[in-house]
Amino acid sequence: MAGVMESEEQARNSFQSELEFIQCLANPNYLNFLAQRGYLREKPFVNYLKYLLYWKEPEYAKFLKYPHCLHMLELLQYEHFRKELVNAQCAKFIDEQQLLHWQHYSRKRTRLQQALAEQQQQQQLPHGNATAK
Amino acid sequence: MAVRLSLASTWRAARPSKEMLPHTMTDPPPNRELIEMLALSRSQKLPQGGEDTQILELLVQRDREFQELMRVAQEQGKVHQEMQVLEKEVEKRDCDIQQLQKQLKEAEHILATAVYQAKEKLKSIDKARKGSISSEEIIKYAHRISASNAVCAPLNWVPGDPRRPYPTDLEMRSGMLGHMSNLPTNGVNGHLPGDALAAGRLPDVLTPQYPWQSSDVSVGMLPPHHGNDFGLEPPGHNKENEDDVEAMSTDSSSSSSDSD
Numbered sequence: 001m002a003g004v005m006e007s008e009e010q011a012r013n014s015f016q017s018e019l020e021f022i023q024c025l026a027n028p029n030y031l032n033f034l035a036q037r038g039y040l041r042e043k044p045f046v047n048y049l050k051y052l053l054y055w056k057e058p059e060y061a062k063f064l065k066y067p068h069c070l071h072m073l074e075l076l077q078y079e080h081f082r083k084e085l086v087n088a089q090c091a092k093f094i095d096e097q098q099l100l101h102w103q104h105y106s107r108k109r110t111r112l113q114q115a116l117a118e119q120q121q122q123q124q125l126p127h128g129n130a131t132a133k
Numbered sequence: 134m135a136v137r138l139s140l141a142s143t144w145r146a147a148r149p150s151k152e153m154l155p156h157t158m159t160d161p162p163p164n165r166e167l168i169e170m171l172a173l174s175r176s177q178k179l180p181q182g183g184e185d186t187q188i189l190e191l192l193v194q195r196d197r198e199f200q201e202l203m204r205v206a207q208e209q210g211k212v213h214q215e216m217q218v219l220e221k222e223v224e225k226r227d228c229d230i231q232q233l234q235k236q237l238k239e240a241e242h243i244l245a246t247a248v249y250q251a252k253e254k255l256k257s258i259d260k261a262r263k264g265s266i267s268s269e270e271i272i273k274y275a276h277r278i279s280a281s282n283a284v285c286a287p288l289n290w291v292p293g294d295p296r297r298p299y300p301t302d303l304e305m306r307s308g309m310l311g312h313m314s315n316l317p318t319n320g321v322n323g324h325l326p327g328d329a330l331a332a333g334r335l336p337d338v339l340t341p342q343y344p345w346q347s348s349d350v351s352v353g354m355l356p357p358h359h360g361n362d363f364g365l366e367p368p369g370h371n372k373e374n375e376d377d378v379e380a381m382s383t384d385s386s387s388s389s390s391d392s393d
Contacts, residue, residue: 026299
């Protein structure tokens with residue numbers, strides 16, 4: 001019995017560690033770190049990355065807080081991407097683009113708010129003219 | 134001579150009457166002279182030997198054969214006519230069959246298309262059913278990832294803000310993986326200076342529990358069975374099994390010092 005409980009505990013631990021690890025992949029600096037240490041060249045690691053694709057299923061994906069990691073995981077399946085990550089410039093570029101994309105929605109929202117504010121101003125202006133007369 | 138005659142007649146009967154007609158007429162050709170001679174010999178009542186009777190008999194036989202042939206020819210004509218009628222019938226039936234064949238082929242084609250499209254539809258229904266998620270769950274998840282600023286930057290974000298769309302250095306180290314691997318604290322482990330700086334700026338609170346570490350995971354949630362074996366193709370061949378989780382650190386079995 002103890003053996004069964006242990007394996008459940010193990011499974012839970014491995015679930016949690018895999019959850020943490022896959023979300024770490026959203027960090028381009030961490031990816032650069034892995035690349036520079038040669039982990040991305042090892043076949044077992046590449047196999048592990050392929051195995052991690054199960055996080056794309058909805059019943060697992062709902063636990064991910066940083067969904068960017070799934071896109072990074074998909075890109076990591078390609079050898080070319082893994083090779084390029086050794087360059088620090090590449091990682092920096094990815095980081096910048098990621099941040100810009102991250103700000104995309106808030107930028108869009110501020111633009112919408114600005115547009116709305118302008119629209120309200122324009123609506124008030126003719127009323128103001130009318131009352132001035 | 135009689136035998137020869139009978140043989141000849143049987144042979145003739147087997148051939149088509151068209152061919153036989155000339156023979157009957159020419160052998161011997163019944164001409165006026167012969168008939169006159171015969172009539173004369175009959176009126177004379179002279180026993181002219183068996184020749185006249187023979188010729189007469191021959192003539193009669195010829196006539197009989199001739200009549201027979203005419204009868205056969207008439208029958209054959211009737212049969213031929215029947216044959217033509219039947220042939221026309223057959224042609225008509227053939228046409229009908231061809232028409233039906235065409236219609237059958239068309240129908241089969243239409244049905245095949247319909248069946249194929251129905252199958253495709255069923256497939257897509259299955260697919261949609263498989264991927265169905267309750268809308269509440271989706272909304273919950275959407276709220277979770279947006280509220281934590283994981284997918285959308287906070288509205289007051291400026292460069293210099295340490296928040297990121299990915300787990301930062303600090304968050305990673307304070308997680309389960311970070312504690313599993315006893316990281317030496319010298320150096321920044323390859324992270325870019327900006328990140329480490331940002332991490333250093335924050336006060337080192339006692340291991341904050343970040344929600345990305347699944348503290349609320351349900352008991353039934355387990356990763357698919359993998360057996361810890363991501364080595365080379367022949368599974369039982371190699372013993373390196375500990376490289377899947379300790380990616381951030383050195384091999385835990387080989388690290389002797391546990392001091393932080």
